[in-house]
Amino acid sequence: MLFDTTQLVVALLWIAGAFALAIALIPLLGTLPPRGRFALISFVTFIAGLFFAAEFFLPVGEDNKNILTDPFQKMQGSLQVITALSLGLGTYGLVRMHLRNAIQRRPQWGYSLVLLVAFVVMAFFSVWNTMAEKGLFGLKRTPLLENAFTLLFDYTLIQLDATMFSLIAFYIFSAAYRAFRIRSIEASILMFTAMLVMIGIVPLGKLISDSIGLPAVQTAEMRTNPFMLENILYNLRLPQIASWIQETLNAPVQRAIEFGVGIGALAMAIRLWLSLERGIN
Amino acid sequence: MEARSIWERMMQIDRRILYAILAVNIIAALMARVAIEPDIPPPVKRFYDTIEALQPGDMVMVSSTWSAGTLAENQPQFEAVLKHLMRKRVRFTIISFAPPARDISHRLARRLTEDFGYVEGKDWAHFGYAPDIIIAVKGMSEDIVQAIRQDVRRVPIAELEVMKGVKSLKDYKLVVDVTPSDTLTYWISYRPPNLKILYCPTSVMAAEAYTFLDSGQILGMITGAKGAYEYERLLGIVGLGTRFINAIQFSHVLIIVFILLGNFAMFMQRRTSAS
Amino acid sequence: MSYQHAEDNWFAAILIGFIALAVLVNIWRARRGKELYIRRIPGLDAIDEAIGRSTELGRPVTMIPGLTAFGVEAVQALTIFKYITKQIARFATPMRLLTANATVYAVAQEAIADAYNEAGRPDLYDPDSVRFLSSEQFAFASGVAGLMQRERVAANFMFGIFYAESLIFAETGNIVGAVQIAGTVSFTQVPFFVAACDYTIIGDEFYATSAYISREPVLLGSMVGQDLAKISFASMIVGGSLISTFLGTDHPIVQLLGKPQGWQPFVEWLSQVLGR
Numbered sequence: 001m002l003f004d005t006t007q008l009v010v011a012l013l014w015i016a017g018a019f020a021l022a023i024a025l026i027p028l029l030g031t032l033p034p035r036g037r038f039a040l041i042s043f044v045t046f047i048a049g050l051f052f053a054a055e056f057f058l059p060v061g062e063d064n065k066n067i068l069t070d071p072f073q074k075m076q077g078s079l080q081v082i083t084a085l086s087l088g089l090g091t092y093g094l095v096r097m098h099l100r101n102a103i104q105r106r107p108q109w110g111y112s113l114v115l116l117v118a119f120v121v122m123a124f125f126s127v128w129n130t131m132a133e134k135g136l137f138g139l140k141r142t143p144l145l146e147n148a149f150t151l152l153f154d155y156t157l158i159q160l161d162a163t164m165f166s167l168i169a170f171y172i173f174s175a176a177y178r179a180f181r182i183r184s185i186e187a188s189i190l191m192f193t194a195m196l197v198m199i200g201i202v203p204l205g206k207l208i209s210d211s212i213g214l215p216a217v218q219t220a221e222m223r224t225n226p227f228m229l230e231n232i233l234y235n236l237r238l239p240q241i242a243s244w245i246q247e248t249l250n251a252p253v254q255r256a257i258e259f260g261v262g263i264g265a266l267a268m269a270i271r272l273w274l275s276l277e278r279g280i281n
Numbered sequence: 282m283e284a285r286s287i288w289e290r291m292m293q294i295d296r297r298i299l300y301a302i303l304a305v306n307i308i309a310a311l312m313a314r315v316a317i318e319p320d321i322p323p324p325v326k327r328f329y330d331t332i333e334a335l336q337p338g339d340m341v342m343v344s345s346t347w348s349a350g351t352l353a354e355n356q357p358q359f360e361a362v363l364k365h366l367m368r369k370r371v372r373f374t375i376i377s378f379a380p381p382a383r384d385i386s387h388r389l390a391r392r393l394t395e396d397f398g399y400v401e402g403k404d405w406a407h408f409g410y411a412p413d414i415i416i417a418v419k420g421m422s423e424d425i426v427q428a429i430r431q432d433v434r435r436v437p438i439a440e441l442e443v444m445k446g447v448k449s450l451k452d453y454k455l456v457v458d459v460t461p462s463d464t465l466t467y468w469i470s471y472r473p474p475n476l477k478i479l480y481c482p483t484s485v486m487a488a489e490a491y492t493f494l495d496s497g498q499i500l501g502m503i504t505g506a507k508g509a510y511e512y513e514r515l516l517g518i519v520g521l522g523t524r525f526i527n528a529i530q531f532s533h534v535l536i537i538v539f540i541l542l543g544n545f546a547m548f549m550q551r552r553t554s555a556s
Numbered sequence: 557m558s559y560q561h562a563e564d565n566w567f568a569a570i571l572i573g574f575i576a577l578a579v580l581v582n583i584w585r586a587r588r589g590k591e592l593y594i595r596r597i598p599g600l601d602a603i604d605e606a607i608g609r610s611t612e613l614g615r616p617v618t619m620i621p622g623l624t625a626f627g628v629e630a631v632q633a634l635t636i637f638k639y640i641t642k643q644i645a646r647f648a649t650p651m652r653l654l655t656a657n658a659t660v661y662a663v664a665q666e667a668i669a670d671a672y673n674e675a676g677r678p679d680l681y682d683p684d685s686v687r688f689l690s691s692e693q694f695a696f697a698s699g700v701a702g703l704m705q706r707e708r709v710a711a712n713f714m715f716g717i718f719y720a721e722s723l724i725f726a727e728t729g730n731i732v733g734a735v736q737i738a739g740t741v742s743f744t745q746v747p748f749f750v751a752a753c754d755y756t757i758i759g760d761e762f763y764a765t766s767a768y769i770s771r772e773p774v775l776l777g778s779m780v781g782q783d784l785a786k787i788s789f790a791s792m793i794v795g796g797s798l799i800s801t802f803l804g805t806d807h808p809i810v811q812l813l814g815k816p817q818g819w820q821p822f823v824e825w826l827s828q829v830l831g832r
Contacts, residue, residue, distance in 0.1 A: 159349070161695075174300070254492055260760035350693060
C-alpha cells in the first residue's frame with residue numbers, strides 16, 4: 001500500500017487545520033493597522049529567532065542534546081517543506097509566463113514552446129522513472145522508459161550541462177586576454193600572479209624549472225639552512241612559487257575576507273531578528 | 282574614419298578567433314602523446330598516504346555531490362579514489378546531496394566495481410540522495426539506519442552485509458568529499474570528531490580549502506583534473522586525469538602567450554600614438 | 557570538533573555575544589544622532605550611472621541574485637535590487653530580475669512590487685519582469701545568458717552567492733556591452749568578476765551596501781559595530797601570535813584563542829592565577 005490509512009487521515013487533518021488557520025489569519029492580519037501588523041510580524045520573527053538562539057546557548061546533556069534539540073531538527077525538516085512548496089510556486093510562474101507567450105504569439109514565442117515541450121516530456125519520463133523504481137502504482141521499467149530516460153538524461157541533460165560548464169574555459173580565455181593588461185600596479189600584480197600560478201601548477205612548470213637547472217629536490221640540509229643558495233634556488237621553482245602564492249598569500253587573505261563576511265552575516269542576522277532591517281519590508 | 286592600426290586590431294581580436302584557437306589547441310593537446318612527470322604537491326601526497334594507511338575492511342564514506350556540469354573535474358577524482366579504495370579492499374558507501382549526482386555516481390560506481398569484483402550490498406553501497414546535508418550528517422553521526430533507512434536499490438540499510446558492525450559515522454575511518462559546491466564546511470562542522478576528511482574539489486573551489494588544510498581540518502586534497510593526474514601517477518594508473526592534463530597545461534600556456542601578446546600590442550600602440 | 561552548541565566552545569559563544577553587543581551599542585549610538593563615517597565604495601557610486609546609461613539606450617537592466625538560497629545574503633541582495641528598482645522606476649527603464657531559487661523568487665516579487673509602489677509608479681510593475689528560470693545551476697546560467705543576449709541588456713547587477721556560472725553571466729554581459737556591477741561573498745568567484753565586470757564589491761562590502769545606499773543610522777551603526785569586531789579579531793590574532801612566540805603554543809591563552817578545546821585549560825589557568 002502507498003500509505004498507512006491512519007497516518008494518511010492524520011496527515012490530511014493536519015493539512016486541513018493549517019489551511020484553516022492560514023485562511024482565518026489572512027483577514028485578521030488585514031484588519032490590523034500597519035503598525036500593528038509590523039508589531040505582530042516582529043514578535044513572531046523574534047520568537048522564531050529566539051528558538052534557534054536558545055537551542056544553541058542552552059546547556060546540553062551527554063547525548064549532545066538539550067530540550068530544544070529535537071524540535072529544532074523537526075523545524076529544519078519543515079524548512080524543507082517550505083522550499084518544496086516554493087519550488088511549485090516558481091514552476092507555476094515559469095510555466096504560466098511561457099504558456100501565455102506561446103498562446104498569444106508574443107515575440108520569441110518559439111523559445112517558450114520549446115521550453116514547455118521539454119518541460120512536459122522531461123517531467124513525464126522522470127516521474128514515471130521514479131515511480132517505476134519504487135514500484136508505485138504497479139509501474140515497471142519498460143524498454144520505452146529505459147530508452148527515453150537514457151536519451152533525455154544521459155544523452156541530452158548531462159551533455160548540455162557539461163557543455164555549459166565548458167563555456168567557462170572559453171570565456172576565461174577572452175576575459176583574461178582583455179583584462180590582464182599592465183594598466184596599473186594592481187592590474188600588473190594580478191596579471192603576473194595569475195601567470196605564475198597558471199604555469200606553476202601544471203607539469204610544464206616543473207619541466208621549465210628543471211630545464212633551467214633549478215634544484216629539483218629539497219634536501220634535509222636545505223631545510224635546516226634556509227638561506228643557503230641551493231634552497232633559495234629551489235624555492236624559485238615555478239611549482240614552489242605557485243604553491244607559496246596559493247598557501248601563503250591566498251589563504252590569509254581568504255581568512256580575512258571570511259572574517260569580515262562572517263561578522264557581516266551575523267550583524268545582518270541580528271538586524272533581521274530584531275526587525276531593525278527595513279530593506280525589503 | 283581612421284583605419285585601426287595592427288596593434289589596435291591585436292588588442293581587440295574578435296573573441297570568436299580566440300575561441301577557435303583555443304578549441305584547436307585543446308583538440309591537439311588531447312591527441313598529443315606528451316607525458317610530463319608532475320611535481321606531487323604535499324596535499325596530494327597526504328591524500329594518497331591517508332588512503333594507503335587504511336586496512337582491509339575499514340569503512341569509508343564517499344560524499345559525491347557532483348553532476349554533469351563538473352564531470353571533467355570530478356569524474357577523474359571519483360574514479361581514482363574508488364580504484365584506490367578497492368585496491369586497499371576497503372568497504373565504502375556513497376551518498377549524494379544533489380539529485381543528478383545520485384544517478385551519475387551510482388552508475389559510475391557500478392561500472393568501476395565490476396572490475397575489482399566488488400559486489401553492491403556486500404562490499405559497497407550507495408545511500409542515494411539526501412536532500413539536507415546538515416540533517417543527513419547529524420543523523421548519520423548518531424544512527425545511520427535511522428537517518429538513511431534504505432540504499433538506492435531500496436534495500437534496508439540494516440540488511441546490507443557491508444554495514445555489518447557499523448552503527449554510525451563514528452565507525453567510519455574517513456570521508457572523501459568529491460564536490461563542486463560548499464559541502465566541505467558542513468562535513469567539518471557536523472561530523473564526529475574522530476572522522477578524518479579528504480577533499481576533492483574543482484579547481485575553483487580549491488582556493489577556499491587551503492585554510493582548512495593549514496589547520497588540519499582536512500588531511501589532504503586533490504584539485505580538479507590536474508590533481509587527479511598527480512594522484513593517478515602515485516597510484517600508477519592511467520585514468521581520465523592523465524588523459525586531460527595535456528589539454529589543461531597547453532591551454533594555460535596559450536592563455537599566457539596571448540596575455541603577453543595583448544600587452545605587447547598595448548605597448549606598441551602607446552609608442553605609436555606617442556610618436 | 558563540531559560547534560553545534562555554545563558548550564562545544566564557550567569562547568566562540570562569548571565572541572558571538574561580543575559582536576552582537578558591538579553592533580547593538582553602535583546602532584543605539586547612531587540612533588541618538590552620532591555622525592558615523594563610511595568610506596567611498598566606487599562600485600556603488602556607479603549604480604546610478606549604469607541605470608542612466610540603460611535609460612538612454614532604452615535597453616533593459618538585469619538583476620541577478622545568483623544561486624543564493626533564501627537567507628541573509630538573499631535579503632541583502634534583494635534590498636539592493638529594491639533600491640535599484642526605485643531608481644529604475646523614476647525613468648521607466650525596463651528591468652528583469654532572474655532567480656534560481658523559488659523562495660527568493662516569491663520574496664523578490666513582493667519586494668519589486670513594493671519598490672514600484674514606493675516610487676509612486678505601481679503601473680510600471682510587470683509581474684513577468686521577476687522570473688524563476690531554473691534551480692539547476694547551468695540551466696539557470698543558459699537562461700540568463702540567452703536573455704541577456706536576446707534583450708541586449710545595458711546594465712547588469714549581480715549581487716549574492718555565485719558559483720561557476722558567474723563567469724558565464726559576466727562575460728555574456730561583456731559581449732552585449734553592458735555596464736556590470738557585481739557584489740559577492742563567494743571568495744572564489746571574485747577573480748572572475750574582477751576580470752569581467754566594471755566594478756566588483758568584495759566580501760563584507762556586500763553587507764555594507766545597504767548602509768552605503770540608504771545612509772540609515774541603524775545600518776551605519778551596525779557597520780561601525782562590525783568594524784570594531786574586526787579590529788578586535790585582528791588584535792587577538794596579533795596578540796596571540798606574540799604570546800605564542802614568547803610563551804609557547806601550549807600557553808592557556810594561546811590554547812583558548814587557537815584550539816576548540818581550549819576553554820577548559822584557560823579557565824583552570826585563570827582560576828590558578830586569580831587564586832594566587
